[in-house]
Amino acid sequence: GIQVEQSPPDLILQEGANSTLRCNFSDSVNNLQWFHQNPWGQLINLFYIPSGTKQNGRLSATTVATERYSLLYISSSQTTDSGVYFCAVEKGGATNKLIFGTGTLLAVQP
Protein backbone atom coordinates (compact mmCIF):
# COMPACT_ATOMS: atom_id res chain seq x y z
CA GLY A 1 0.00 0.00 0.00
CA ILE A 2 0.91 3.64 -0.16
CA GLN A 3 3.47 4.84 2.37
CA VAL A 4 3.18 8.22 4.08
CA GLU A 5 6.21 9.54 5.91
CA GLN A 6 6.30 12.72 7.94
CA SER A 7 9.26 14.67 9.18
CA PRO A 8 10.47 15.68 11.60
CA PRO A 9 8.88 13.25 14.06
CA ASP A 10 8.96 15.89 16.76
CA LEU A 11 9.79 19.56 17.01
CA ILE A 12 10.18 22.08 19.82
CA LEU A 13 9.80 25.77 19.03
CA GLN A 14 9.85 29.01 20.91
CA GLU A 15 6.75 31.10 20.53
CA GLY A 16 7.04 33.32 17.48
CA ALA A 17 9.27 30.99 15.49
CA ASN A 18 8.42 29.60 12.07
CA SER A 19 8.47 25.94 11.05
CA THR A 20 8.05 23.66 8.08
CA LEU A 21 6.60 20.17 8.32
CA ARG A 22 7.02 17.71 5.50
CA CYS A 23 4.95 14.82 4.19
CA ASN A 24 6.32 12.39 1.61
CA PHE A 25 4.13 9.81 -0.08
CA SER A 26 5.09 6.84 -2.18
CA ASP A 27 2.45 6.89 -4.91
CA SER A 28 0.25 9.26 -6.84
CA VAL A 29 -2.64 10.65 -4.82
CA ASN A 30 -5.83 12.48 -5.63
CA ASN A 31 -6.54 13.65 -2.10
CA LEU A 32 -4.24 15.03 0.57
CA GLN A 33 -5.36 16.57 3.83
CA TRP A 34 -3.51 18.07 6.77
CA PHE A 35 -4.92 17.70 10.28
CA HIS A 36 -4.01 19.09 13.67
CA GLN A 37 -4.67 16.97 16.75
CA ASN A 38 -4.68 19.24 19.76
CA PRO A 39 -3.51 18.15 23.23
CA TRP A 40 -7.11 17.22 24.09
CA GLY A 41 -7.25 14.78 21.21
CA GLN A 42 -9.52 16.67 18.86
CA LEU A 43 -8.66 16.29 15.16
CA ILE A 44 -9.13 19.46 13.14
CA ASN A 45 -8.90 19.57 9.39
CA LEU A 46 -6.47 22.27 8.27
CA PHE A 47 -6.28 21.89 4.52
CA TYR A 48 -7.57 19.85 1.63
CA ILE A 49 -4.66 20.21 -0.75
CA PRO A 50 -4.00 17.51 -3.36
CA SER A 51 -1.95 20.04 -5.32
CA GLY A 52 -0.98 23.70 -5.29
CA THR A 53 -0.79 26.13 -2.41
CA LYS A 54 -3.32 27.34 0.14
CA GLN A 55 -3.11 29.76 3.01
CA ASN A 56 -5.22 30.20 6.09
CA GLY A 57 -3.97 32.84 8.48
CA ARG A 58 -0.58 31.86 9.86
CA LEU A 59 -0.75 28.45 8.21
CA SER A 60 -0.08 27.60 4.61
CA ALA A 61 0.42 24.38 2.70
CA THR A 62 1.96 23.40 -0.59
CA THR A 63 1.66 20.07 -2.36
CA VAL A 64 3.88 19.14 -5.30
CA ALA A 65 2.04 16.10 -6.52
CA THR A 66 4.52 15.27 -9.27
CA GLU A 67 7.30 15.02 -6.70
CA ARG A 68 5.09 13.33 -4.10
CA TYR A 69 5.45 15.66 -1.17
CA SER A 70 3.55 18.27 0.75
CA LEU A 71 4.74 20.97 3.13
CA LEU A 72 2.90 22.66 5.98
CA TYR A 73 4.23 26.05 7.05
CA ILE A 74 3.49 27.52 10.44
CA SER A 75 4.53 31.13 10.90
CA SER A 76 4.76 33.09 14.15
CA SER A 77 3.94 29.97 16.15
CA GLN A 78 1.78 30.20 19.25
CA THR A 79 1.41 27.83 22.18
CA THR A 80 -2.02 26.88 20.84
CA ASP A 81 -0.30 25.40 17.77
CA SER A 82 1.07 22.60 19.95
CA GLY A 83 -0.12 19.10 19.19
CA VAL A 84 0.36 16.51 16.47
CA TYR A 85 0.14 17.36 12.79
CA PHE A 86 -0.97 14.58 10.48
CA CYS A 87 -0.80 14.30 6.75
CA ALA A 88 -3.31 11.92 5.17
CA VAL A 89 -3.53 10.81 1.55
CA GLU A 90 -5.92 8.93 -0.68
CA LYS A 91 -4.38 6.87 -3.41
CA GLY A 92 -5.37 7.67 -6.98
CA GLY A 93 -8.78 6.24 -7.77
CA ALA A 94 -12.10 6.88 -6.11
CA THR A 95 -11.56 5.03 -2.87
CA ASN A 96 -12.21 7.74 -0.27
CA LYS A 97 -9.78 5.89 2.01
CA LEU A 98 -7.37 8.22 3.78
CA ILE A 99 -4.02 6.76 4.84
CA PHE A 100 -2.51 8.71 7.72
CA GLY A 101 1.14 9.40 8.33
CA THR A 102 2.70 8.93 11.76
CA GLY A 103 2.54 12.62 12.50
CA THR A 104 4.82 15.39 13.70
CA LEU A 105 4.61 16.23 17.39
CA LEU A 106 4.98 19.98 17.83
CA ALA A 107 5.56 21.69 21.16
CA VAL A 108 5.55 25.49 21.21
CA GLN A 109 7.06 26.94 24.34
CA PRO A 110 6.18 30.40 25.69
Next chain:
Amino acid sequence: DAGVIQSPRHEVTEMGQEVTLRCKPISGHDYLFWYRQTMMRGLELLIYFNNNVPIDDSGMPEDRFSAKMPNASFSTLKIQPSEPRDSAVYFCASSFGQGETDQETQYFGPGTRLLVL
Protein backbone atom coordinates in the same frame (compact mmCIF):
# COMPACT_ATOMS: atom_id res chain seq x y z
CA ASP B 1 -24.05 22.75 12.78
CA ALA B 2 -22.90 20.97 15.92
CA GLY B 3 -20.26 18.99 14.08
CA VAL B 4 -19.84 15.23 14.32
CA ILE B 5 -21.22 13.95 17.61
CA GLN B 6 -19.95 10.81 19.31
CA SER B 7 -21.04 9.03 22.43
CA PRO B 8 -19.97 8.02 24.92
CA ARG B 9 -16.82 10.12 25.25
CA HIS B 10 -15.26 7.62 27.62
CA GLU B 11 -15.99 3.96 28.15
CA VAL B 12 -14.43 1.57 30.63
CA THR B 13 -15.52 -2.03 30.43
CA GLU B 14 -14.36 -5.48 31.31
CA MET B 15 -13.06 -8.04 28.90
CA GLY B 16 -15.85 -10.02 27.31
CA GLN B 17 -18.45 -7.29 27.53
CA GLU B 18 -20.23 -5.80 24.54
CA VAL B 19 -19.33 -2.21 23.66
CA THR B 20 -21.40 0.05 21.43
CA LEU B 21 -20.06 3.35 20.14
CA ARG B 22 -22.37 5.87 18.52
CA CYS B 23 -21.94 8.58 15.93
CA LYS B 24 -24.09 11.30 14.43
CA PRO B 25 -22.51 12.77 11.28
CA ILE B 26 -22.85 16.34 10.09
CA SER B 27 -26.23 16.84 8.47
CA GLY B 28 -26.05 16.50 4.70
CA HIS B 29 -22.80 14.55 4.64
CA ASP B 30 -22.99 11.42 2.51
CA TYR B 31 -19.87 9.69 3.81
CA LEU B 32 -19.22 8.38 7.29
CA PHE B 33 -15.93 6.91 8.49
CA TRP B 34 -14.87 4.99 11.58
CA TYR B 35 -11.20 5.22 12.63
CA ARG B 36 -9.20 3.79 15.47
CA GLN B 37 -6.14 5.47 17.00
CA THR B 38 -3.52 3.65 19.05
CA MET B 39 0.06 4.41 19.92
CA MET B 40 1.28 1.33 18.10
CA ARG B 41 -0.74 1.56 14.89
CA GLY B 42 -1.55 5.26 14.66
CA LEU B 43 -4.76 6.31 12.94
CA GLU B 44 -6.32 3.59 10.84
CA LEU B 45 -9.57 3.43 8.91
CA LEU B 46 -11.87 0.65 10.01
CA ILE B 47 -14.89 1.07 7.73
CA TYR B 48 -16.71 3.71 5.76
CA PHE B 49 -20.25 4.21 4.50
CA ASN B 50 -21.68 6.07 1.53
CA ASN B 51 -25.37 6.93 1.72
CA ASN B 52 -25.74 4.50 4.65
CA VAL B 53 -24.22 1.59 2.70
CA PRO B 54 -20.94 0.04 3.88
CA ILE B 55 -18.42 0.49 1.08
CA ASP B 56 -15.16 -0.80 2.49
CA ASP B 57 -14.76 -2.74 5.74
CA SER B 58 -11.31 -4.13 4.99
CA GLY B 59 -9.91 -2.32 8.01
CA MET B 60 -12.21 -4.00 10.49
CA PRO B 61 -9.89 -6.08 12.68
CA GLU B 62 -11.98 -9.21 13.02
CA ASP B 63 -15.45 -10.61 13.37
CA ARG B 64 -15.81 -9.19 16.83
CA PHE B 65 -16.23 -5.78 15.22
CA SER B 66 -19.37 -4.73 13.38
CA ALA B 67 -20.74 -1.42 12.17
CA LYS B 68 -24.15 -0.29 11.02
CA MET B 69 -25.71 2.84 9.63
CA PRO B 70 -29.49 2.46 9.81
CA ASN B 71 -30.12 6.01 8.60
CA ALA B 72 -28.30 9.12 7.42
CA SER B 73 -27.96 10.57 10.92
CA PHE B 74 -26.78 7.62 12.98
CA SER B 75 -24.12 4.94 12.98
CA THR B 76 -22.87 2.42 15.51
CA LEU B 77 -19.64 0.51 15.95
CA LYS B 78 -20.01 -2.57 18.09
CA ILE B 79 -17.36 -4.78 19.65
CA GLN B 80 -18.53 -8.11 20.99
CA PRO B 81 -16.82 -9.55 22.95
CA SER B 82 -14.34 -6.82 23.82
CA GLU B 83 -10.69 -7.55 24.59
CA PRO B 84 -7.96 -5.46 26.26
CA ARG B 85 -6.22 -4.99 22.89
CA ASP B 86 -9.30 -3.11 21.67
CA SER B 87 -8.40 -0.26 24.01
CA ALA B 88 -7.99 2.81 21.81
CA VAL B 89 -9.61 6.06 20.80
CA TYR B 90 -12.32 5.52 18.20
CA PHE B 91 -13.13 8.42 15.91
CA CYS B 92 -16.05 8.96 13.63
CA ALA B 93 -15.71 11.37 10.71
CA SER B 94 -17.96 12.54 7.90
CA SER B 95 -17.65 14.31 4.57
CA PHE B 96 -19.88 15.61 1.81
CA GLY B 97 -18.68 13.48 -1.02
CA GLN B 98 -16.07 12.51 -3.44
CA GLY B 99 -14.58 13.85 -6.59
CA GLU B 100 -11.25 15.51 -5.94
CA THR B 101 -12.77 18.63 -4.44
CA ASP B 102 -13.03 20.21 -1.04
CA GLN B 103 -16.13 18.09 -0.54
CA GLU B 104 -13.79 15.27 0.41
CA THR B 105 -12.65 17.20 3.49
CA GLN B 106 -13.26 14.97 6.49
CA TYR B 107 -14.58 16.37 9.77
CA PHE B 108 -13.84 14.37 12.88
CA GLY B 109 -15.86 13.89 16.02
CA PRO B 110 -14.27 14.23 19.48
CA GLY B 111 -13.66 10.47 19.73
CA THR B 112 -14.55 7.79 22.24
CA ARG B 113 -11.76 6.73 24.56
CA LEU B 114 -12.25 3.02 25.22
CA LEU B 115 -10.48 1.08 27.94
CA VAL B 116 -11.06 -2.65 28.18
CA LEU B 117 -9.82 -4.15 31.44
